[in-house]
Amino acid sequence: MPDRPRLLIVSFSPIIDDARVMKQVRLFAGAYAVTTCGYGPQPHADVEHIELTPPPVSSSPRRARARSLAVESLKALRLYRAAFWAAPHARQARAALRGRRFDVAITNDIDTLLVGTSVVPLSRLHADLHEYWPKEGAAVRGYRRLAAGYYLWLCGRVAGRAASSTTVGHQIALEYQRACGFLPAVVPNVAPYHDLSPTEPGRPLRLVHAGVGAPSRGIHKLVAATLATTTDVTLDLYLMPSNPAYIEELRTAAADSGGRVALHDPVPQSALVDTLNGYDVGAYLLEPQTVNSRFALPNKIFDFIQARLGLIVGPSPEMADVVRQTGVGVVTDGYTADDLTRVLDTVTPETVARWKAASSIAARDWSAETVQHVWTDAVAAIVARPSS
Numbered sequence: 001m002p003d004r005p006r007l008l009i010v011s012f013s014p015i016i017d018d019a020r021v022m023k024q025v026r027l028f029a030g031a032y033a034v035t036t037c038g039y040g041p042q043p044h045a046d047v048e049h050i051e052l053t054p055p056p057v058s059s060s061p062r063r064a065r066a067r068s069l070a071v072e073s074l075k076a077l078r079l080y081r082a083a084f085w086a087a088p089h090a091r092q093a094r095a096a097l098r099g100r101r102f103d104v105a106i107t108n109d110i111d112t113l114l115v116g117t118s119v120v121p122l123s124r125l126h127a128d129l130h131e132y133w134p135k136e137g138a139a140v141r142g143y144r145r146l147a148a149g150y151y152l153w154l155c156g157r158v159a160g161r162a163a164s165s166t167t168v169g170h171q172i173a174l175e176y177q178r179a180c181g182f183l184p185a186v187v188p189n190v191a192p193y194h195d196l197s198p199t200e201p202g203r204p205l206r207l208v209h210a211g212v213g214a215p216s217r218g219i220h221k222l223v224a225a226t227l228a229t230t231t232d233v234t235l236d237l238y239l240m241p242s243n244p245a246y247i248e249e250l251r252t253a254a255a256d257s258g259g260r261v262a263l264h265d266p267v268p269q270s271a272l273v274d275t276l277n278g279y280d281v282g283a284y285l286l287e288p289q290t291v292n293s294r295f296a297l298p299n300k301i302f303d304f305i306q307a308r309l310g311l312i313v314g315p316s317p318e319m320a321d322v323v324r325q326t327g328v329g330v331v332t333d334g335y336t337a338d339d340l341t342r343v344l345d346t347v348t349p350e351t352v353a354r355w356k357a358a359s360s361i362a363a364r365d366w367s368a369e370t371v372q373h374v375w376t377d378a379v380a381a382i383v384a385r386p387s388s
Contacts, residue, residue, distance in 0.1 A: 005383045006101070007032040010115050011108035012052070012089050014040035019269050019299055020130065020168075020189055021108050027372050028379065035102070037093055037115075050096050055088050080153040084114050094118050104382045106375075109133075110151065113158045122158070123385065126378050127165040128187070129155070131292045132172045134179050156180040163385075164378040169318045171295040187374050190302040193367035194273045198308035198356035201280050201349040204232035208279035208309070210272060211300050213239035213247045216293070218285040218314075218335065223253050223261050225340035231347055233260070236279065240266045276307035280352050285314040287335045297322070304328075305366050310355025312343055326362040329355050 007028055011021045015038040025044045028034050034047040042049035074083035084090055093115045100119055106126045107116035110133045116125045133151045159165050160182035167173050167184040177183040209222055219237060226235040237254075241247045247263075254261040267275045276282065282304030288294035297318040304311050311329030313319045320331040332339040364370070 004031065004033040005103040007034050007379065008037060008097070008100075008102040008105040008116070008119060009034060009108070010037040010093065010105065010112045012093075012111055013038055013108070015049075016040050016043040017269065018108075019191075020128075022269075023192075023368055023372060024106060024108075024128070024375060027375060032379075035100075037097060052089065052092055052096065075147065075150045078149065078153075080150050081114065083150060084111075084154070087111070090115060103387075104379055106379070110154050110159065113154055113162075117158065122161050123163050124382050125162040126375075126382065127159040127162040127184075128375075129159060129165060129167045129176070129184060131168055132175050132295070134175075135291045152180065156182075159184075163382045166374060166378070169295055169297040171318055172291070175291060175295070185374050185378070187371050188297055188302070188366075189299040190366055190368050190371055191273060191299065191306045193364060193369055194277075194306045196273070196277050196306070196308050196360075196363075198353075198360050199278065199280075201352040201356070203349065204234050205281060205347065205349065205352060206279040207233050207235040207281050207283050208238070208276060209235070209283055209300075210238035210267065210276065210303070211240065211284075211298070212242050213237075213250065214243045215246050216287070216289065218287055219246075219250060220253070221285050221335075221337040221340060222283050223250065223257070224337035225344055226260055227257060228337065228341045229344035231344050233344060233347075235261045235283075236264060237262070238264045238267050238272075238275070273303055273306045276303060276309060279307070279309060280356070281310040281312055281329070281347075282307070283312045283340065284319070285332065285335050285340060286316055286319075287314070288316065302366055305359045306363050308356050308359045308363065310352045310359065312340065314339070322366070326366070327355070327358040328362055 009024050015021050015036055029044050029046040036043055036047050037050040039052055039054050071083050071086045074086060097119050102119050104124050105116040105120045106128055107113050108128050109130050113127060134155055160180050165184040166187045168189055170186055173184050173186050222235055226233055251263050254263045286293050286296055295318050296316055301319055305328060311323050313323055314332050314335045323329045323331055330343055332343050
């Protein structure tokens with residue numbers, strides 16, 4: 001077999017648990033000599049893996065604060081490249097990759113961009129930005145003075161000059177064009193196609209939500225609406241315990257719900273769609289607190305479709321567009337528990353059966369197989385260029 005092009009995929013995440021990065025790994029393993037660089041164990045049998053050590057939680061708050069102030073000082077002085085490399089995880093990755101050569105690199109999220117340029121020139125870099133970075137964390141005090149300039153520099157001066165770039169949704173792509181002067185291609189966080197059939201609507205109807213257990217995700221509103229609606233429904237929650245105090249609040253609410261709400265441990269991504277297939281309706285109310293939450297188009301929407309569920313979502317533009325275009329569910333008037341309750345009060349098993357049938361039709365079009373050519377085309381175009 002001729003030598004395969006050498007491809008680096010880098011992400012400061014546990015790659016094996018990162019659904020989007022794992023799509024890249026599976027897509028390119030085989031046709032390319034893939035090396036992954038990130039946290040956690042080897043994500044795929046056919047790739048070389050450079051395992052990084054996650055930054056430890058400092059035992060000295062004073063020392064951690066001193067490091068943070070040092071980075072903030074570099075940003076304040078607009079020494080953005082130095083600020084990037086001041087991060088321990090960036091330095092560790094650069095050291096682990098020193099002396100290696102690749103034909104192309106894919107960097108994931110913005111905090112890996114310069115790691116990629118340490119092993120390939122910008123002309124051989126594909127920047128998968130995932131979501132919108134220039135205003136990420138904009139509600140944090142001091143953000144605009146320090147982080148905004150830093151992220152705008154990384155986006156405009158580095159990602160915008162890469163050979164190609166992608167993001168998760170059309171509205172976020174337009175935000176990059178407006179703020180940074182370049183338009184990424186779009187690869188939504190769609191799940192691989194699952195050959196499943198919709199189940200008959202249950203009595204009671206079975207609502208479900210799976211994801212991060214954090215107050216910003218509005219899960220308590222799902223609980224409140226389930227308990228308030230006149231429709232006979234139950235709610236099952238599969239939550240990652242990112243906020244233990246919030247999880248305990250939800251656990252208490254579930255215990256007091258008379259069996260209408262159940263809280264479960266999270267399910268591995270590989271088993272999630274099959275697990276969801278046993279339910280009827282996936283629900284999500286994400287209040288628009290940032291650019292990313294306003295224009296969110298998360299994995300779970302496509303997981304629900306692959307699981308052949310009906311969907312109830314808040315009026316988030318990107319999610320609402322998918323639901324309305326496909327007929328897989330309904331969009332609430334707002335983001336409150338009362339908005340969801342009013343919808344649930346009108347839902348019948350017959351309505352849910354129509355939604356689930358629509359999901360079954362939409363599943364092929366809204367699958368990873370229909371969009372991942374954007375990545376393969378971008379990488380192939382880079383490899384086809386003569387090396388400088």
